[in-house]
Amino acid sequence: xxxxxxxxxxxxxxxxxxxxxxxxxxxxxxxxxxxxxxxxxxxxxxxxxxxxxxxxxxxxxxxxxxxxxxxxxxxxxxxxxxxxxxxxxxxxxxxxxxxxxxxxxxxxxxxxxxxxxxxxxxxxxxxxxxxxxxxxxxxxxxxxxxxxxxxxxxxxxxxxxxxxxxxxxxxxxxxxxxxxxxxxxxxxxxxxxxxxxxxxxxxxxxxxxxxxxxxxxxxxxxxxxxxxxxxxxxxxxxxxxxxxxxxxxxxxxxxxxxxxxxxxxxxxxxxxxxxxxxxxxxxxxxxxxxxxxxxxxxxxxxxxxxxxxxxxxxxxxxxxxxxxxxxxxxxxxxxxxxxxxxxxxxxxxxxxxxxxxxxxxxxxxxxxxxxxxxxxxxxxxxxxxxxxxxxxxxxxxxxxxxxxxxxxxxxxxxxxxxxxxx
Amino acid sequence: xxxxxxxxxxxxxxxxxxxxxxxxxxxxxxxxxxxxxxxxxxxxxxxxxxxxxxxxxxxxxxxxxxxxxxxxxxxxxxxxxxxxxxxxxxxxxxxxxxxxxxxxxxxxxxxxxxxxxxxxxxxxxxxxxxxxxxxxxxxxxxxxxxxxxxxxxxxxxxxxxxxxxxxxxxxxxxxxxxxxxxxxxxxxxxxxxxxxxxxxxxxxxxxxxxxxxxxxxxxxxxxxxxxxxxxxxxxxxxxxxxxxxxxxxxxxxxxxxxxxxxxxxxxxxxxxxxxxxxxxxxxxxxxxxxxxxxxxxxxxxxxxxxxxxxxxxxxxxxxxxx
Numbered sequence: 001x002x003x004x005x006x007x008x009x010x011x012x013x014x015x016x017x018x019x020x021x022x023x024x025x026x027x028x029x030x031x032x033x034x035x036x037x038x039x040x041x042x043x044x045x046x047x048x049x050x051x052x053x054x055x056x057x058x059x060x061x062x063x064x065x066x067x068x069x070x071x072x073x074x075x076x077x078x079x080x081x082x083x084x085x086x087x088x089x090x091x092x093x094x095x096x097x098x099x100x101x102x103x104x105x106x107x108x109x110x111x112x113x114x115x116x117x118x119x120x121x122x123x124x125x126x127x128x129x130x131x132x133x134x135x136x137x138x139x140x141x142x143x144x145x146x147x148x149x150x151x152x153x154x155x156x157x158x159x160x161x162x163x164x165x166x167x168x169x170x171x172x173x174x175x176x177x178x179x180x181x182x183x184x185x186x187x188x189x190x191x192x193x194x195x196x197x198x199x200x201x202x203x204x205x206x207x208x209x210x211x212x213x214x215x216x217x218x219x220x221x222x223x224x225x226x227x228x229x230x231x232x233x234x235x236x237x238x239x240x241x242x243x244x245x246x247x248x249x250x251x252x253x254x255x256x257x258x259x260x261x262x263x264x265x266x267x268x269x270x271x272x273x274x275x276x277x278x279x280x281x282x283x284x285x286x287x288x289x290x291x292x293x294x295x296x297x298x299x300x301x302x303x304x305x306x307x308x309x310x311x312x313x314x315x316x317x318x319x320x321x322x323x324x325x326x327x328x329x330x331x332x333x334x335x336x337x338x339x340x341x342x343x344x345x346x347x348x349x350x351x352x353x354x355x356x357x358x359x360x361x362x363x364x365x366x367x368x369x370x371x372x373x374x375x376x377x378x379x380x381x382x383x384x385x386x387x388x389x390x391x392x393x394x395x396x397x398x399x400x401x402x403x404x405x406x407x408x409x410x411x412x413x414x415x416x417x418x419x420x421x422x
Numbered sequence: 423x424x425x426x427x428x429x430x431x432x433x434x435x436x437x438x439x440x441x442x443x444x445x446x447x448x449x450x451x452x453x454x455x456x457x458x459x460x461x462x463x464x465x466x467x468x469x470x471x472x473x474x475x476x477x478x479x480x481x482x483x484x485x486x487x488x489x490x491x492x493x494x495x496x497x498x499x500x501x502x503x504x505x506x507x508x509x510x511x512x513x514x515x516x517x518x519x520x521x522x523x524x525x526x527x528x529x530x531x532x533x534x535x536x537x538x539x540x541x542x543x544x545x546x547x548x549x550x551x552x553x554x555x556x557x558x559x560x561x562x563x564x565x566x567x568x569x570x571x572x573x574x575x576x577x578x579x580x581x582x583x584x585x586x587x588x589x590x591x592x593x594x595x596x597x598x599x600x601x602x603x604x605x606x607x608x609x610x611x612x613x614x615x616x617x618x619x620x621x622x623x624x625x626x627x628x629x630x631x632x633x634x635x636x637x638x639x640x641x642x643x644x645x646x647x648x649x650x651x652x653x654x655x656x657x658x659x660x661x662x663x664x665x666x667x668x669x670x671x672x673x674x675x676x677x678x679x680x681x682x683x684x685x686x687x688x689x690x691x692x693x694x695x696x697x698x699x700x701x702x703x704x705x706x707x708x709x710x711x712x713x714x715x716x717x718x719x720x721x722x723x724x725x726x727x728x729x730x731x732x733x734x735x736x737x738x739x740x741x742x743x744x
């Protein structure tokens with residue numbers, strides 16, 4: 001499926017014209033319908049932008065099971081004691097009241113692509129003209145030997161915001177003196193490339209104050225990771241001797257866990273642990289697979305519009321997608337949502353469509369007032385979203401710059417959450 | 423200064439001779455050798471004296487050039503001011519460039535990477551020395567996994583030429599642009615590189631090979647700071663600058679300076695052809711030199727004293743040359 005913008009906008013206008021005719025007879029029924037599945041950085045932003053910019057011309061329904069949304073970004077800062085849990089909790093009230101979005105708290109369980117309907121766990125079926133899927137991640141079954149979702153209370157992943165994050169924080173705080181924290185890090189690609197290593201920094205920050213003889217072990221299947229030099233410099237500076245990372249050369253990719261015994265086997269060496277944070281390999285949110293939109297673990301999309309490569313009536317955003325160079329992050333999903341919102345409105349109401357441009361920045365906190373960042377700009381090509389230019393914090397930066405970087409991240413959090421939830 | 427040096431040299435030479443005589447008195451057999459050695463040292467010192475004198479001359483020349491440049495800068499400033507005033511005058515109508523993004527082709531990204539499949543074929547000629555991909559090892563040349571973003575001469579365990587190591591220490595890192603320059607003419611970038619390869623003259627071949635090799639370095643999706651896979655525009659220019667319509671007559675007048683090196687008939691012998699370029703590319707290139715984003719020192723100097731209007735005029739002139 002190759003879409004050319006001219007053809008695309010053309011059909012959009014044609015659709016708008018044909019739709020305007022029956023509107024005379026049945027105004028509300030004639031409105032084009034957009035259903036958005038998933039109320040995170042991608043879905044909430046897309047719903048809000050489509051509703052806001054179409055000024056009532058498009059009927060928007062947002063399907064999201066949770067009434068309270070806990071952002072995954074900044075959840076590490078909650079673990080480190082830098083944020084309260086309620087500061088990363090958001091509701092959908094404003095999207096409903098101020099933007100007229102029909103927010104439905106239910107699970108989307110399937111998509112009938114021929115009938116263009118989404119089925120919900122509660123039994124309802126919701127029709128759409130365009131569907132936006134932004135379901136985040138699910139875990140690959142059997143990715144870590146000995147672990148499955150039933151073990152998530154003993155060995156939390158804490159890779160979706162909310163109760164898992166609370167559980168992990170409580171476990172870290174309850175560690176016995178001199179205890180051991182093990183992280184099983186995920187293989188590429190996964191949500192939030194620097195996330196596991198920011199988490200290590202935050203756990204170390206807590207332990208340094210309350211339990212300084214405790215140990216942190218990372219079993220990592222990857223040779224390298226994002227901001228590696230910056231993290232390793234920070235760990236050496238703030239938490240010397242506390243953190244050991246076992247890379248693939250030393251069997252970091254060969255891990256078996258036993259949730260009942262709270263033990264981790266790393267390449268034949270058995271470690272008795274007090275906290276085991278298992279972050280398994282990831283895949284597109286389940287609904288993508290259920291709708292037949294995945295190729296392998298992820299859902300391929302066109303960077304020009306974020307349309308699925310398998311169904312032009314469906315746009316997919318954020319972590320679930322296979323789009324090219326953008327990292328799986330909340331910032332990326334938010335950026336992609338705006339491109340998709342523009343394309344959806346263009347198709348349904350004939351509004352102007354501009355060339356897709358994307359950006360992303362990931363901030364990470366290493367210790368108090370020591371923030372680092374990595375960011376880039378991207379453009380859409382026919383093959384993928386391609387990185388154009390970027391920047392990354394440098395090792396050896398002075399304290400004032402690092403503090404400014406951290407403060408910038410707080411500003412960004414306020415900005416993106418208002419952009420998502422109104 | 424030259425005098426002082428002469429005295430210094432003769433005093434040294436004199437004392438050397440005295441020493442030589444004394445030595446000869448003690449052991450006559452070595453006297454001839456000793457004299458030969460001393461004579462050689464004397465001639466070496468004379469050489470270095472000559473070199474120093476040349477440097478002094480050069481310093482004078484540099485000073486003169488600096489003055490020239492300062493003068494040129496002042497002229498350019500005046501001209502720019504005049505141009506600014508001219509631009510502010512209401513009768514100069516801004517020529518509109520109607521830009522409707524919807525009408526533009528969707529492939530707006532400037533992808534200076536080529537086709538990786540073609541690149542794999544071009545890479546065949548590199549394979550006698552370089553391996554890439556899973557299980558690649560160092561052979562005559564280093565393996566090329568992870569080459570993008572790596573510092574030159576910095577891959578552990580490979581025995582690089584001194585020049586390559588020096589370039590790495592000086593800050594040369596491999597990205598799309600540096601690899602392109604190196605592939606075009608290895609010895610132009612790293613003088614005594616051990617890579618025995620004349621270079622790939624076809625820019626398309628280089629773009630293809632770089633697209634192929636890029637696949638074996640870190641993905642920006644996993645490591646966001648990894649090297650880009652698309653090319654950023656070289657300079658961000660204000661739309662007003664790009665909208666200036668060049669005066670070809672003025673361009674012809676200005677072009678005489680360019681034609682000292684760049685040939686009017688568009689032939690390309692060591693110095694690139696600059697005829698028939700899209701005017702926007704020409705304008706961007708010249709501003710990239712002016713802002714010292716492009717490295718070539720002569721072009722930086724030439725561009726530094728050209729106003730926006732003059733660059734537009736040159737672009738317009740060279741674009742329409744027969």
